[in-house]
Amino acid sequence: MQVADRLQKIPPYLFVTLRNKIAKARAEGVDVINLGVGDPVDPTPPSVIEELCRRAQDPINHQYPIDEEKGMLAFRQEVARWYAKRYEVELNPEGEVLGLIGSKEGCHHFILGVVNPGDVVLMTDPGYPAYRASIYMASAEPYAVPMLAENHYLPNLGDIPPDILKRAKAMFLNYPNNPTGACATRAFFSRVVKFAKDHDIAICHDNPYSEILFNGQERLSFLSVPGAKDVGIELNSLSKPYNMTGWRIGMAMGNKEILAALCKVKENTDSGIFNAIQYAAIKALQQEDGNIAKMLAIYTQRRKLVLETLAKIGLSFIPQNGTFYLWIPAPKGVTSINFTTTLFEKASVVVAAGTAYGQHGEGYIRISLTVPDKRLEEAMERIQKVF
Numbered sequence: 571m572q573v574a575d576r577l578q579k580i581p582p583y584l585f586v587t588l589r590n591k592i593a594k595a596r597a598e599g600v601d602v603i604n605l606g607v608g609d610p611v612d613p614t615p616p617s618v619i620e621e622l623c624r625r626a627q628d629p630i631n632h633q634y635p636i637d638e639e640k641g642m643l644a645f646r647q648e649v650a651r652w653y654a655k656r657y658e659v660e661l662n663p664e665g666e667v668l669g670l671i672g673s674k675e676g677c678h679h680f681i682l683g684v685v686n687p688g689d690v691v692l693m694t695d696p697g698y699p700a701y702r703a704s705i706y707m708a709s710a711e712p713y714a715v716p717m718l719a720e721n722h723y724l725p726n727l728g729d730i731p732p733d734i735l736k737r738a739k740a741m742f743l744n745y746p747n748n749p750t751g752a753c754a755t756r757a758f759f760s761r762v763v764k765f766a767k768d769h770d771i772a773i774c775h776d777n778p779y780s781e782i783l784f785n786g787q788e789r790l791s792f793l794s795v796p797g798a799k800d801v802g803i804e805l806n807s808l809s810k811p812y813n814m815t816g817w818r819i820g821m822a823m824g825n826k827e828i829l830a831a832l833c834k835v836k837e838n839t840d841s842g843i844f845n846a847i848q849y850a851a852i853k854a855l856q857q858e859d860g861n862i863a864k865m866l867a868i869y870t871q872r873r874k875l876v877l878e879t880l881a882k883i884g885l886s887f888i889p890q891n892g893t894f895y896l897w898i899p900a901p902k903g904v905t906s907i908n909f910t911t912t913l914f915e916k917a918s919v920v921v922a923a924g925t926a927y928g929q930h931g932e933g934y935i936r937i938s939l940t941v942p943d944k945r946l947e948e949a950m951e952r953i954q955k956v957f
């Protein structure tokens with residue numbers, strides 16, 4: 571069977587590789603602890619589950635979703651209220667908000683909506699691997715801008731070569747950042763707006779970790795910066811703040827023309843999100859504070875535990891303030907892969923190698939805090955015994 575050439579350029583998806591490795595070890599009786607994947611084990615709030623069950627009973631919701639690919643108006647209105655309250659961003663639910671089947675869907679359809687084959691799409695290195703795959707699937711060309719610790723993990727836009735800029739049509743950014751945990755500043759976002767205007771580049775700011783912040787870090791939307799709506803969109807998601815990764819619901823906001831293009835792709839690809847899930851998501855967004863505060867308290871404790879353990883084995887570092895990941899420097903002279911392999915072979919603990927996110931991830935590993943407390947404690951005990 572012939573498969574498309576464009577798929578040949580896409581490496582195996584990191585988490586599929588990890589999943590296979592874990593399944594093999596578990597089949598051999600090894601008690602593997604997986605700190606590699608960012609998928610919260612803590613449950614979705616009960617009121618959200620109740621709303622889903624109630625709405626699922628109503629046959630009207632068994633038909634194609636209301637407003638199909640746009641997302642139902644009630645959901646878009648709730649997103650607009652949430653954005654106004656939490657990020658001080660004013661959005662018109664008609665035209666400036668779109669429902670998504672998760673932020674990942676939005677990334678993919680954004681690219682299909684705005685680039686032509688052969689165009690360049692800018693992303694960061696390290697960066698979320700799905701961006702590169704979507705760029706290839708659109709027969710476009712990724713250009714990775716280094717994101718270095720010495721620049722606070724913000725890409726230096728001035729370093730992008732002029733010939734690349736001429737061909738660049740879009741850019742992915744993501745703060746709070748996966749995998750580094752770094753947060754952006756308003757000043758950086760203002761530079762991005764000017765850069766996008768100067769070079770006619772459509773920005774997609776992927777912001778699914780917008781609520782996962784520590785040490786008083788300010789919540790920040792790209793759209794809160796003057797001019798952002800002229801050049802780009804922001805994606806967000808219910809996955810992380812409400813422990814709803816499996817529900818597949820998110821949203822896109824901002825520039826009307828980009829959203830219309832994204833919507834046109836969706837119109838011909840999916841028919842929107844199950845109504846009952848949209849109603850449940852409205853419930854989640856309405857009860858924002860309690861759920862989010864609870865979730866943050868859990869991650870704060872887990873972060874503390876990991877940082878204390880790492881300090882005991884001589885790995886002290888200043889963590890970034892965002893996401894439920896810790897971007898951890900490997901011991902001096904040890905590569906990402908060697909560190910990852912040692913943890914797996916000697917402690918049966920799986921972590922993600924920094925290089926899975928790009929060459930500038932060398933020298934780091936990423937640990938996710940989305941496992942049960944007891945398993946994290948066990949993982950930390952095992953790691954201490956190895957070092």
Ligand SMILES: Cc1ncc(COP(=O)(O)O)c(C=O)c1O
Nearest residue numbers: 672673674698744748807809820
């Ligand atoms: C940067 C980034 N964008 C998007 C996603 C996917 O989010 P969603 O569940 O909303 O599709 C993830 C998930 O890990 C992510 O890290």
